[in-house]
Amino acid sequence: RKEVEQDPGPFNVPEGATVAFNCTYSNSASQSFFWYRQDCRKEPKLLMSVYSSGNEDGRFTAQLNRASQYISLLIRDSKLSDSATYLCVVTLTGKSTFGDGTTLTVKP
């Protein structure tokens, strides 16, 4: 089993749609959780940290469920510019493990 598993995707959605990505992690001792965005042939960039209380940044909402070892990312009102690969990242004692990523394509 992979340490971090994500929805395989790809997700193809129309503009304005709401889309949700899921991620599970295997190590219950994991300490920090993040969503990164990676555009084609570019480096990953931090989208948002994920907290147990849930956090929201504009159209993006992230949620962490430690009991289920599950992380989610919700994107509302999808824009064409949201098209990218979204990486779930889990960190333990300074070491970060990346999921394989979920590719989102938002179409007009």
Add this chain to the structure above:
Amino acid sequence: GAVVSQHPSWVICKSGTSVKIECRSLDFQATTMFWYRQFPKQSLMLMATSNEGSKATYEQGVEKDKFLINHASLTLSTLTVTSAHPEDSSFYICSARGVAPGELFFGEGSRLTVL
């Protein structure tokens, strides 16, 4: 603006040659940097942790003698792919830790193509 700069962005070389990739932290000191490799449609795989002033820590399965890492200063880590072969062609990315726990700043990445 970028806080971690990586160079070169892309490089094409002949099989058997060595290629050096630089990773610099801008305006901050990075005692620890990380080197990753990413093949098409796959995630980032940590290759090694680069520690300033000491030997790098390599992940299982990564050849130390093939991927030489030097972290001689607080702002520069280098990865040298020695005797590169076509199977080494990949996207190599470095990162440095941010202030928040687990936060990472990535370099722009270096795309290596070995002919």
